[in-house]
Structure formats: C-alpha cells, structure tokens
Amino acid sequence: MNDQRNLFVAIAISVAILIGWQYFFPSKPAEPVAQQQAADGKPSTAATAPTPATASSPAQVPGTAASAAQTGASRNDALGKSRRIAIQTPSMHGSIALTGARIDDITLVKYRETPAGDSREIDLMSPAESPEPYWAEFGWVAAEASVKVPGPESVWQAQGPGPLTPATPLVLTWDNGEGLRFVRTYTVDENYMFGVAQRVENYGTKAASLHPYALLARTGTPHVAGMYILHEGPLGVFDGTLKEMKYDDLKKEGSARHKTTGGWAGITDKYWLTALVPPAKTEITGRFVHQRLGNADRYQVDYLAPARVVEPGKSDEAGFHLFTGAKQVSLLDGYADKFGIDRFDLAIDFGWFYFLTKPFFYLLQMLHSALGNMGLAILALTVVLKLAMFPLANKSYMAMGKMKKLQPRVQELQARYADDKMRLQQEMMALYKAEKVNPVSGCLPILVQIPVFFALYKVLFVTIEMRHAPFYGWISDLSAQDPTNIFTLFGLIPWTPPSMFHLGIWPLIMGVTMWLQQKLNPQPTDPVQAKMMSFLPIVFTFLLANFASGLVIYWAWSNALSILQQWVIMKRAEEK
Numbered sequence: 001m002n003d004q005r006n007l008f009v010a011i012a013i014s015v016a017i018l019i020g021w022q023y024f025f026p027s028k029p030a031e032p033v034a035q036q037q038a039a040d041g042k043p044s045t046a047a048t049a050p051t052p053a054t055a056s057s058p059a060q061v062p063g064t065a066a067s068a069a070q071t072g073a074s075r076n077d078a079l080g081k082s083r084r085i086a087i088q089t090p091s092m093h094g095s096i097a098l099t100g101a102r103i104d105d106i107t108l109v110k111y112r113e114t115p116a117g118d119s120r121e122i123d124l125m126s127p128a129e130s131p132e133p134y135w136a137e138f139g140w141v142a143a144e145a146s147v148k149v150p151g152p153e154s155v156w157q158a159q160g161p162g163p164l165t166p167a168t169p170l171v172l173t174w175d176n177g178e179g180l181r182f183v184r185t186y187t188v189d190e191n192y193m194f195g196v197a198q199r200v201e202n203y204g205t206k207a208a209s210l211h212p213y214a215l216l217a218r219t220g221t222p223h224v225a226g227m228y229i230l231h232e233g234p235l236g237v238f239d240g241t242l243k244e245m246k247y248d249d250l251k252k253e254g255s256a257r258h259k260t261t262g263g264w265a266g267i268t269d270k271y272w273l274t275a276l277v278p279p280a281k282t283e284i285t286g287r288f289v290h291q292r293l294g295n296a297d298r299y300q301v302d303y304l305a306p307a308r309v310v311e312p313g314k315s316d317e318a319g320f321h322l323f324t325g326a327k328q329v330s331l332l333d334g335y336a337d338k339f340g341i342d343r344f345d346l347a348i349d350f351g352w353f354y355f356l357t358k359p360f361f362y363l364l365q366m367l368h369s370a371l372g373n374m375g376l377a378i379l380a381l382t383v384v385l386k387l388a389m390f391p392l393a394n395k396s397y398m399a400m401g402k403m404k405k406l407q408p409r410v411q412e413l414q415a416r417y418a419d420d421k422m423r424l425q426q427e428m429m430a431l432y433k434a435e436k437v438n439p440v441s442g443c444l445p446i447l448v449q450i451p452v453f454f455a456l457y458k459v460l461f462v463t464i465e466m467r468h469a470p471f472y473g474w475i476s477d478l479s480a481q482d483p484t485n486i487f488t489l490f491g492l493i494p495w496t497p498p499s500m501f502h503l504g505i506w507p508l509i510m511g512v513t514m515w516l517q518q519k520l521n522p523q524p525t526d527p528v529q530a531k532m533m534s535f536l537p538i539v540f541t542f543l544l545a546n547f548a549s550g551l552v553i554y555w556a557w558s559n560a561l562s563i564l565q566q567w568v569i570m571k572r573a574e575e576k
Contacts (some may be wrong), residue, residue, distance in 0.1 A: 020347050032139035075123065078130040079105055085170055086163035091191050092325065096164065097127065100152040101172050101184060103194065104128070104135030106324045108272070115468040115476045124272055124324055128152075133219040135516050136274065136322050138196050139182065143209035143307055156184070166190050179204015179312075190220060192325025193335060200319040202310040209309050212318035214276045216267055216303035220292075221247050225270050230349050230462060234288040234301050236265025237274075237343045243288075250290045258286050263342050265301050266323070271464040273347050277321035278303050280340045326464050329361055349462050356455035361463055368465075374478055375471030378550055383458075386565070389448055393562070398569055402437045453555075460550045471553065474505070479551030482506045503545045506552045511541030513559035 058413070084095035084105070094105035106125040113119045125134045139146040140149045150156070159171040170186040180202055187195040202208055224232040238260035245256060258265075261283045266275030278284050282305055289300040308316040321339060326333075327348050336344040350357040360381070367377035386393070409431060417424035432438070460466050466479040474484055482504025484490050487497045490505075515537040544552055 025173065073129045073131075075130040075132075078127040080456035081127070081129060085158055085161075087188065088163045088165050089188055089190055092124075094125070095414045096170065096172075096186065098156045098158060098172070100137065100154065101129075101138045101150070101156045102135045102152070103324070104133075105203070108325060108488050111271075111326060111464075111467075115470070117174075121274070125274070128219070134216070134274075136214070136216050136276070136324070138198060138214045138320060139212075140198070140200065141211040141213055142181070142303065143211070146381050147180070147208055147210075148178055149180075149210065150174045150176075150182055162249075163170075164188055179206065180208055180310075188576065191331055192323055193339075194322040194324065196322060197317060197319040199315055200308075200310055201315040202312050205312050207309055207311050209307045210316075212305045212320075213303060214320040214322070215300055216274050218267055218275060218299045219296050221297050221299075222269065229351060229458065230270060232269055234265070234267055234299065235347070236286060236288075237263040237346060238265070238286060238302070238492055239263065240342055242343065242346045245288050247290075247297075247299065250288055251297065260284065260286060262340070264323075265303065265343060266347070267299065267301055268327070268347055270462070271327055273323060273327050274323065275323040275339055275344075275347065276301065276303055276322065277339060278305065279319065282306070324352075328464060330365075334566070349458075351454070351458050351462075353451050353455040353458065356451060357458045360455055361459045361465075364459060365465065373471065374466065374469035375475065375550065375553060378478070379557050382554055382561065385452060386558070386561050390565075392448060393565060394569060402435060406431065406435060406437065453551075455551050456554060457548070457551050460548045466550060469550075472547070475549050475553075478553075479548050481546050482549045482552065485504055499546060500542070502544065504549070504552075506556060507541050507545040508547055510544060510552050510559065511537045513556050513563065514540055517559050517563050517566065520563065 026047075066527075082097040082099035084097050087094045087096065087103075087106070091110055092106055092108050094103075094107055096103055096105070104125055104127045106123075108122040108124055113122065125136070126132055128135065137152070142149050154174050156172040156174045158167075159173065162168075162170055164170040164186055166189055172184045172186075174182045174184075176182070180200060183199040183201065185197040185199075186196075187197075196214070198212055200208070200210060231244045231246070233245055233247045235242065236258070237243070238258040240263070243256070243258060245253075248351065250256070262278065262280040263286075264275050264277045265286045265288075266273055268523060278286075281546070284303050284305045286303050287301070289302065291298040291300070303320070305318060308318065310316045323335070329345065329348060332344045332347060335341055341408045345358070348356055363384070364374070364377050364381055367380045368374050371377055371380060411429060413424060413427050413431065417427060461478055467477070469478045470476050475482065481502065484504040485497065485501075486503045486505075486508065487493075487501045488495060518533060518537060544555065
C-alpha cells in the first residue's frame, strides 16, 4: 500500500539522516602535531617566516631558507630567547619579541581549557621555537634585492619600556644603516584587536620601492573537531566572497591566491581566530600557503600590498589590523561596523541556515541576559518556537486525532479487502476524503523542525558563548555531551566504555518523551510497521547521546511541550 511504503521510506530517511550524521561528522581529531614532527619526538620549526605573497619575482621575497631551530624547547624557554615588551589588556596578555618584532605570545585570560576555574588559560600564539609555533609578522618587501629591510632576525629598538596596553601604544624602530629608518607602532584595544602602523623614512639619497606585507604563520597541523559542518583552517573574505580551505586541501594544492579590495583573511579554530585586516580601500593580494619544512607542515595566510615609492627626504606609511582572540558574535559584529570589515561574522561557521542560526543566537543571548542561565534560555527559546509554530502544529495534531479515531474503521476495511489491495486503497482514500483527513499532515511539524534543529545545533556547536556554559545538576558544559553514563551506573563502575555505549540521563529523558509522544499518535495497523516505529525512540536515544547536552535538553523539552499540546488538542477533538 502507498501509506505503508511511505512510512517505510520516512523511517529509513530518518534513521539514515542520523546515522549519516554520525558517519560524516565524527568527532575525529586530525593527526596530532607530534606525529608530524621528527621521529625522535622533537619539534622541527623554522626560525624564518615562509615567503609572503608577491605580485612579481620571487627574488624580491624575504629569505625562505629554514634555519636550525631550538629543539625540545618549551614555550617558556622559547619566550626567553629574545627581549620582549609585555602586552597587557583586560582580555589577553603576552608579549612582542624585539627580535623580529613578531606578535608571537598571546594568552586569552578569560578562557580556560576546561570548565574548572584553575585550569590553564588558552595559549593562542607561540614563538617559532616553541612546540606549537603560531605568530603574526609585518614588514616590507623591497623591489630591489640590494635594499635592506627588517626580517625575522632584525633586532628592533623600543621607544619606552612598555607595556603595550589600550592606553599606551608601543613604538619600535629599526635602521638599515643605508638611509632607511623603519618605525612600527602597535596599538591594542580592550578586547582582541591590534593596530599595526608601519612607517618608512628615507633619509638617504636614493628612492626606495617597498611592498608592505602581513602574514600569519602556523607550524604543525592542529587538532580539529573533524566535523563536516564546522570549518577549521585558513579562510577569508575576498571581494565580498567567503573562501575556506581545509588543512588537508591546502596540503594538496600548495597555495591559493586571491586579489581583493578590503575584506580579511586568517586562520580559524572552532572557538579562536587570528585574522589580518588590510586597509579597506587598497587592492592587495592575499594567499593561503602550505610548505613542508623539515618534518613539519607550515601553514600561512598573507597579504601583499602594492609598492610604495619613498623618495629621499620623504616617508610613507602602511597599516593593518590584527585580530587574535575568541570568536564572540557581538564582538565580531562590532569590529565589522567600527572598521568596515566585510562579513567578519562569517568567521563563525553559521552554515546554510545562517538566516535562522544568527537570529537564534541573538534571541538566546537576550533570553540568557534575562534569565541568567543559558540552559534556561534554551528552554525559553523552545517555548518561543513552539508558540511560533502553534497554528501548524494545531492543524497537524487535529488531523492526527481524527486519524486515531478512524483507526477501527481502517482496520475493518483492511479485514474486508485483505485480498484486494487496489480496492482497499480506494476505500481508504474515500474514507479520508469523507472525513476530511490528510494522512500525511502529521509529518508537517517534523519537516518544519528539521531546519530549526540544525540551526539550533549550529548555535550550540560553533558559538563560543555556549562553551563551558553550565546548566543545573551534572551539566557543566551545554556544548558537550551529557557526562553521565548508564553503562557505568553513573560512575559507580570504574571503566570507560566505547563511545557507542555512552548514554547519559538527558538522552534517556529525551528517549522517554519521544516514546510517550509516539503513544499519542495513531498507531500503524500493520504489525511490522508498529514494530519498526516502537524501535525509533531507542535508535534516536543512542544516536543523540553524543550530541551537545544543550541540544538534547532542547529536544526533550520540545517533546514534553508537544506531548502536552498534542494531548490537549486530541482530547478536544475526541470530545467534539
């Protein structure tokens, strides 16, 4: 029968979606950095930066040969190799090395590795000789190779002891001894945005042609979430278009070049971002680059601006902005407005349902501000969504109530025309038409909830505001799975079962609410269909057990509200 076939198809699609989700979006980390380094386990990094992009001959690019780096050095040892000027803001601290004048030491003071208050703060950027090098560099590329420009080994002079704070900029100078003096001024705000102004002063007798450049360099492939729905790696907006490259894709292609006016480019992790922001009105060339240096992979994002000709007795200036911090939605939106950064919020992977995901996030933030707890905000958002979809759900549940009432008559028809499938279909369609019942109308709320489900999942998965957000009881992180597990008797049995046998309390609650909701629906008259339907709550319970606990709480609460709504509507239908 058509309705039986449709039911089997619907069940198969539902199960396939969830199984496919687990298959294609596994929580599989990338190859650890340690496996990409030397066989003796020591890091191999380059002390010089990879080649910045240029619009002309490679001979005009700063040196690319990798010098011997310190092996086995800790991050603290690497920080001690050069005199440094401290960076102090309410949101981050770190330092700038006077050798090379790189921004290569950034720690985010408001974020920690685990929900525990005494856990280590997030180290975002580290020096070249450290185990996980990650830095930003700014400079000039000379059009003539004979012109000396500052490089990674150049020692700059600080105009003052520092530190660099939102109230006190840092000025560094370097003289090439041949008529060019380079002045670099760093500024920083209270959050995560640096300003880098580069000025070159020509006190010599010959004109100098120089290209300003900026780059981000990262050695070693970082651990990634391994989720198809989340981009981690190089990305940027070039002439209004978002470009993304996975680390593996960049390894294969080697490099990608984009010309743009304005925009931005950087390297993103799940929650953290480093991004270069060029001048909005300047046409520049940006690149994503991969290099294999020794036993390590080097990833780079860089910009090169057109040449500036500095005449004797004259000076010229070029500037970039650098973002190094947490991907807070409101903060990125604020920077986009303040500095005219095109589509800066796309650093957060809102996905295909952007038109739902971002409004959901802001609504959650409003509810969080009012209620004081992100879990309560999720519950309140569920109520709002239920109210928004009430007319559709009301019509659907009324139809299901009529279907449930018609079940005895359907069973009579099935018994009477058991040997005549064609006649049975005709009689059932006539019955549905006479009673004004649409047998598939009960599926509409599920279809409507699919984009809502994925949009909310995106919010819970990709936004840092959900990271380590607590609920009540045992939920300390709404972005992580429920930590309890029935297979360890909730911690009484000291063993760690496979992930497929991780089943927490909230997934169990969700499964029970799904089973109760199923009992309110018209039951299939075919015993095979009924058996398959009875297994769906169990299947969904296990498949959702590894999802973010905030999403499971949303689903369970949504089911509970649906049960109440469906019971009231169907009760009224029966009374009528």
